[in-house]
Amino acid sequence: MRHKVAFNKAEKTAWHKSSYSGSGGGNCVEVAEGRNVLVRDTQHREQGHLSFRSGEWATLLNTLKR
Numbered sequence: 001m002r003h004k005v006a007f008n009k010a011e012k013t014a015w016h017k018s019s020y021s022g023s024g025g026g027n028c029v030e031v032a033e034g035r036n037v038l039v040r041d042t043q044h045r046e047q048g049h050l051s052f053r054s055g056e057w058a059t060l061l062n063t064l065k066r
Helices: 042-047 054-065
Strands: 005-008 013-017 029-032 036-041 050-053
Touching: 013 036, 029 042, 036 042, 036 054, 050 054
Parallel strands: none
Antiparallel strands: 005 013, 013 029, 029 036, 036 050
């Protein structure tokens, strides 16, 4: 499930709210998918992001699903 995409023209990165974030509004994570997967806290975007290789991100999600 995808949510509204926030496109930052300066970064040229399309961010979307992760489908793993709750709908309560408090604890949200945004993800930008591409060659690398970028992850950031919606409430603290100015603090930067984490970067994962696509394969690493897929492994993390598969591990969490188990």
